[in-house]
Amino acid sequence: MNALRKGLNIFYKAEEVLLGILIAAATAVLFANVVLRYGFAANTSWANELVRYIMIWITFIGMGLCFRRGIHVGIDLLMNYLSKKATKVVQVIVNLLSISFLLFLGLYGLELVLFSIDTGQITPSLEIGMFWVYVVIPLGCALSIFHICMFTGKILSGSDELSLNNYE
Template sequence: MSMTTLFGFLKKSIRLAIAVALVLMVGFVFTNVVLRYAFDSGLTWSSEVARYLFVWVVFLGSILAVVEHSHLGVDILVRHIPGWLQKLFFLLTTALTVAVMTLVVKGLLVLIELNLGITGPATDIPINNYYYAGMIAAILMSAVMAYQALSFVLTGRNGPTWAYDHDEESTS
């Protein structure tokens, strides 16, 4: 299986998971609102489950943004430097980001250990599910960024958007 196929599968899977989570969130919250105002009852667990889903949507969206090079970036400097220096900057910023993601994972491991056995008040779902979302996201984002950086430096592919759209700037 090629990396392009793997990334394509990853993007489709994440988009599907986000869509399902958003539909569930809206469904739970809407149902709860209708039950509260129309029938004077409600789903005690709906807001808690919606909160869990929201956290997962945010982190899954972050992974998707990394795969698609969609995160915000300041490229005013790198657009005007030679290609080899662009690659060096990309490697350095990727290394720095992976280092930060490593710190995030270490911090999340501490939080998971501190919160073992604690569950949500309405659902009894472990609170650590919040932290697992962040950990999975940090690990996947680091792996994707490392692959993209090495691929860009070695082959010129999978680079950031600023590496490919120099022609647009020269015509404007």
């Protein structure tokens, strides 16, 4: 069990490091683009495109991290008035609905990846395969489903602590 926990902690840290690298890269590219555009009147058409694609990656990888930490926007007014048992039931139902939506989104994202590979779509400025942009959709959905399943397992195991960020 300790090895599993250690492996999960490494996985969680890698997820956070990847997000940090992506945010730093987007910041650096934007800064360089502003300096080049206004300081040297040089136009970099690829910079805006690269930052746009990095933001897509940040969004989908960050979605899983938000599920893990329990920081997605939610309405907990009803939950405050329910008993512990009813709260657990509602949370499991919400988690199952979330998983259903993420499966739907992930499968269509996978179709988009396969379509972009089959058609050979490339990005306009960077001229890289669009599948590199789209592959994060099923990946981010899978990460989110993993985190939701971990939390749901904690609920079903009878834990009294019902915070997503404490299942780690």
